[in-house]
Amino acid sequence: MSEMQAVEAHEAVAHQFDDMEQQHDAATLGMWIFLVTEVMFFGGLFTGYTVYRSAFPAAFAAGSRLCEVLLGGTNTGVLLLSSLTMALAVRSAQLDRRKHLIFFLICTMLLGLVFLSIKGLEYFHKYEEHLIPGSRFAFAGPDARQVQLFVYFYFAMTGLHAFHMIIGVGVVLVMLLLAFQGKLTSRRYDTVEVAGLYWHFVDIIWIFLFPLLYLVDLHK
Amino acid sequence: MTHVVPARTYVLVFAALLALAIGTTEIARIDLGPFNAVVAITIAVIKALLVALFFMHLLYTRHRTKIIAAAGVVWLAILIALTLSDTLTRNWLPVPRPW
Numbered sequence: 001m002s003e004m005q006a007v008e009a010h011e012a013v014a015h016q017f018d019d020m021e022q023q024h025d026a027a028t029l030g031m032w033i034f035l036v037t038e039v040m041f042f043g044g045l046f047t048g049y050t051v052y053r054s055a056f057p058a059a060f061a062a063g064s065r066l067c068e069v070l071l072g073g074t075n076t077g078v079l080l081l082s083s084l085t086m087a088l089a090v091r092s093a094q095l096d097r098r099k100h101l102i103f104f105l106i107c108t109m110l111l112g113l114v115f116l117s118i119k120g121l122e123y124f125h126k127y128e129e130h131l132i133p134g135s136r137f138a139f140a141g142p143d144a145r146q147v148q149l150f151v152y153f154y155f156a157m158t159g160l161h162a163f164h165m166i167i168g169v170g171v172v173l174v175m176l177l178l179a180f181q182g183k184l185t186s187r188r189y190d191t192v193e194v195a196g197l198y199w200h201f202v203d204i205i206w207i208f209l210f211p212l213l214y215l216v217d218l219h220k
Numbered sequence: 221m222t223h224v225v226p227a228r229t230y231v232l233v234f235a236a237l238l239a240l241a242i243g244t245t246e247i248a249r250i251d252l253g254p255f256n257a258v259v260a261i262t263i264a265v266i267k268a269l270l271v272a273l274f275f276m277h278l279l280y281t282r283h284r285t286k287i288i289a290a291a292g293v294v295w296l297a298i299l300i301a302l303t304l305s306d307t308l309t310r311n312w313l314p315v316p317r318p319w
Contacts, residue, residue, distance in 0.1 A: 025282065025285075028277075028281060028285060029284065029285055029288065032285050032288045032289055033288055035289075035292065036288060036289070036291060036292035036295075039292035039293070039295075039296055040292070040295060040296065040299070043295075043296045043299050043300075044299075046296070046300070047299050047300050047303050050300055050303075050304065051303060051304065051307045054304070054307070054308060055307070069245065073241070073245055076241045077238060077241065080234060080237045080238055080241065081234070083234070083237075083271060083275050084230055084231070084233075084234040084275075086275070087225075087230045087274075087275045088227060088230060091224060091225065091227060091230070094224050095224060193277075196275070196276070197276055200271050200272070200275045200276045201276075203271055203275075204267075204268045204271050204272065207264050207267045207268050207271070208264050208268070210241075210244075210264075211244055211248070211260035211261070211263070211264050212260075215244065215245060215248035215256075215260055216256075216257075218245070218248040218249045219248065219249050219250055219251040219256070
């Protein structure tokens, strides 16, 4: 190890940690504990959804038919691709490939923005068709009130998810600034690793939202 | 504990995720009765596992981190199971309601 590397290694470890490995463990463990609280945060909505879907299966099927599978499916692909670029960004940081890191972070951020734009388009269609829950909600078929309940869940769950996406895009933007400053090297890539954990978690939430909201009753 | 995963692995996982996403959409078009929901959730769990194990490096972390991640799933299962044990079992007995 050259003198330069030794100095850098010393600076990369915060003084409360013995070595890089312990610091890396603490960083990822802390993020995982936060993500577990997030599971419980979304878990309340998933539980409520399960209770009401088991109570009103026909209305939830009718509500699901209001969702645009093509847009939702496209968004699934966009988000999965963004997870790939995020994983490759972390890998680039591990290997000290700064240009690749910046490229993959930009890809991730752009894909996140594409996801949010498509989501916004879906919301706009819901608005045009009077499918926003509230006094102007209009549904012609039977069980209109129970269908409105489904749409409540649709907006609460995708809304909370979109909010997490907005935060995620902000986090990736910060990673991008750090990468430009050369602060994400193989010795201190914990920052981008932890940001990646958050990004992938938000992807996992969507993996469950897509079949629960869009694919309930595609076969009729 | 830097473990660099080959880029090939990430691309393969992504391909599997994409195939499962298309698969779940196509299977949803077939009427399987109550098994539509079972298949949809099973595929979603497989996809979530792929993301957690490879993209989130859970496969390469210490057991302690794996236990923490599993705890989230266990507590969510308790939340859903205990709630449903109430809502699904109402009106099982012909007890007159006082309200």
